Amino acid sequence: MSSRTQDRRHYASGLCESSVIPMNAISFTGVSKSFGAVRAVEALDLRIDSGQAVALLGPNGAGKTTAIGMLLGLVRPSAGTVGVFGESPDTAVRTGRIGAMLQDGALVPGLTVREVVDFVRGLYPEPMPLEEVLSLADLASLAKRRADRLSGGQAQRVRFALAIAGAPRLLVLDEPTSAMDVESRRSFWASMRAYAAGGRTVLFATHYLEEADENADRIIVMAAGRVVADGTAQEIKAAAxxxxxxxxxxxxxxxxxxxxxxxxxxxxxxxxxxxxxxxxxxxxxxxxxxxxxxxxxxxxxxxxxxxxxxxxxxx
Amino acid sequence: MLRYLALEIRRMYRDRRFVFFTIAIPVGFYLLWSNIFARNGGIDTDTGLDARTYLLVSMASFGALGASLTTTGARLAAERQSGWLRQLQATPLRPWAVIIAKVIASMCLALPAIAAVGITAALTQHVQLSPGRWAAMVGLMWIGTLPFAALSTLIGSLVGADAAQPATVACYFALSILGGLWMSVSILPATLRHIAHWTPSNRFADLGWSVVAGHTPPASDAFVLAAWTAVLGALAIAAYRRATVRS
Missing domain, CATH: 3.30.70 (Alpha-Beta Plaits)
Known part of the structure; x- marks a missing residue:
């Protein structure tokens, strides 16, 4: 038998496997990260399926932001590997599969909301139509305002718009509601759920149990760099x-x-x-x-x- | 990348006061110096140019240097601190594309400064050059701002928002003085004169002086400027990567 036939058979069996096992949207395998003597994340093993809304719940300093940074290729792990749709974070970011809303991501001065959103849209291969982004993020009435002259809650909505503008398959939100009042929070989560309803994967970090409870299919609780609980809201509450x-x-x-x-x-x-x-x-x-x-x-x-x-x- | 460049240029020109000063400062200095020195009918011994023409190049260089240096450094440092660049890092836009767009955008602000000094020289001091020489001077001097634009992005990637402004001004003054933009290099002490010979600012202005004097700039000008661009550009990209990825 020639080696080429063997290769082809390997290839065929590979195809079968991938069609049976759903691909993980996110995988952390033995991931650790230290900043000097501080161990921000320790031996993190995590698999998140496509199409889920997952909350990363934990107090400040739990390692949530570091984990998200590694997921986006902004932080290099000290050990272990991070995968996004079976690829490296860098590749996933470069090919436009991830959209992210970072903590305190200030908006660029000197541009209108529409200009910033449209610019970020244009960086992605298959973006969402501009009007759809603006209406989903509830920004239609603010489109002509200067992006650097908005209230905290309004700016958060723009940041959300930037995260979804490219219609990414994975949406990552790091404490998205931190600058919002109660009403803004409610409408923000409605927008998030509308986006996730399209079969997309959403991972958000929060330190509010209610937010995780109401908006996530699965809650991963982190403390001191480790996962201390992982399950549905009911399971977490029971464990708590x-x-x-x-x-x-x-x-x-x-x-x-x-x-x-x-x-x-x-x-x-x-x-x-x-x-x-x-x-x-x-x-x-x-x-x-x-x-x-x-x-x-x-x-x-x-x-x-x-x-x-x-x-x-x-x- | 082109979209990002367009965005940077649009943002830059929207800052009207900043654009005004990058043009007004070299034009103002040109008017001042040329009115002082041209009266004496002085001739520069190195280049054989009369004072008005010599100063045209000096002040166009000074203006281009200022525009390309000050545009990006402080702004990049502030964007780094504010998290905007981190946000960009999480999009398909590549880090090298950010740096290259910043460099080209800085160069775009140098162009009006060079042109404005040229127009002032022609209108008020009756400096006459053939259209070909004007075009060659403006074109060469525009490309020659490359190492300064790279230096500016390097400063912006290395230091914080508070330090970027003074660091830029220090480089601006040092390069202007050593480059012979304020006074001829020939009156500097011997040691400084040797250093001046290797500075990008001196070689940059030499492009202009050579062209207006009617000869082709020496190839060493191009080599020195290209070498500075390569070194500063590579450092800028490395510093930018280091500043945005926490390893």
């Missing part, structure tokens, strides 16, 4: 120690409350009882059924601080 149910028992006895379904801990302080639970629905139902008069009932999700403390505490 569930929620709390609080009420005022008055002078009723609080013994036996820790036996209610889902309850993992109880704390009575200053006339109010706080139950930690993994299943607040079941706990509340059982609480009413127990015959105790319940006043001032409050159900709270675990806040992020607690979540990080508990998640990093496990490691």
């Amino acid at each position: 120690g569930g929620r709390t149910v609080r009420f005022t028992p008055g002078d009723q006895p609080t013994t036996g409350l820790d036996a209610l379904p889902g309850v993992t801990g109880i704390e009575v302080r200053g006339g109010s009882a706080q139950l930690s639970t993994t299943d607040p629905d079941a706990t509340v139902q059982a609480l009413y059924a127990s015959g105790i008069r319940v006043r001032d009932l409050e159900v709270k999700g675990a806040d992020l601080e607690e979540a990080f403390l508990s998640l990093t505490g496990d490691n």
Whole structure:
């Protein structure tokens, strides 16, 4: 058998494999990054499928921005390899497969919003039509304004427009809502979801649990350069120690409350009882059924601080 | 790359005050010096040119040097600090294309400065050259700004936004003085005269002096300028890469 036939057979089997296994949009394999003595990212192993919206959740200094920098080829890993659609980050950026919204990316002075967006569009091989970008980023009314004379929230929208202008298959957003008020945030995430709905992959970094909860299919929690939790919002919340149910028992006895379904801990302080639970629905139902008069009932999700403390505490 | 170049040029010319000063300063100095020195009917001993014509080249060089040096350095440093260049790094635009576009854009601002001094010389001091010599002078001097534009991008990639302005001005003055743009190199001390011979600014002005005096510039001018361009350009690209990628 000639070697050429063998080559062809290898090639054919390669094709079969790639059509069966969906290609990862993002892969980190044993990636570490140190800045001097500071280990920003340690032994990161991550696979993200095409078409997902994924949140990278973590406090400041968790390594989110460094991980994103490596994904965009802006930061070189100290060890390991990063792949974007099976290629190097540099290649993926050069061929226009990635669009990015960086933290504090100031806008270029001296140009209008339309000019900046149109310019960045033109750098990509298959950009989105200009009017579509402007309307998706809610910028139609600001198109003629100078890009360097906008409010913080408006400038963030322009940055978002720059990130999507080239219609990239992978959209990367580093703490996109940091300069926005509540209303801007809401409309920003609506824009992001509209963009992601086209089967595109979105990775965003945030330190707000609610944002990750509402906008991501999958949440990757990072702390001190490592992944400490990875899953859906429900799984993350469960791993973060569930929620709390609080009420005022008055002078009723609080013994036996820790036996209610889902309850993992109880704390009575200053006339109010706080139950930690993994299943607040079941706990509340059982609480009413127990015959105790319940006043001032409050159900709270675990806040992020607690979540990080508990998640990093496990490691 | 062409789109980025167009964008840079558009931004540059939109800064009207800046464009005005890059033109007004050399024209103003030309009027001042030529009115002082041309009265005495002085002849430059090195080139054999009369003062008005000699100063035409000196001030056109001075203006072109200023325009190509000051346009990019501070601006590039500020863009680096503000994150705009990082944003560009995340697009398909390549780093070398950014540098080349910056260099060409700086050169584009040198052209009006050279032309304005030329027009002033012709109109107020009755400097007469054949159309061919005018064209050769402007053309050669425009291309000759290449090493300064490269130096400017190098400064912008190396130092922060605060230091870029003074660093640029220091280079501007040193190159002007050593290049013999303010006063003839022949009156400098011997050591400086030897250094002057190898500076890009002296060789740059020599292109102009040779052309207006009616002879072809020496090939060594082209070599020295090309060598400076190659070295400064390579350093600028390396410095820019170092400044934008955290390794």
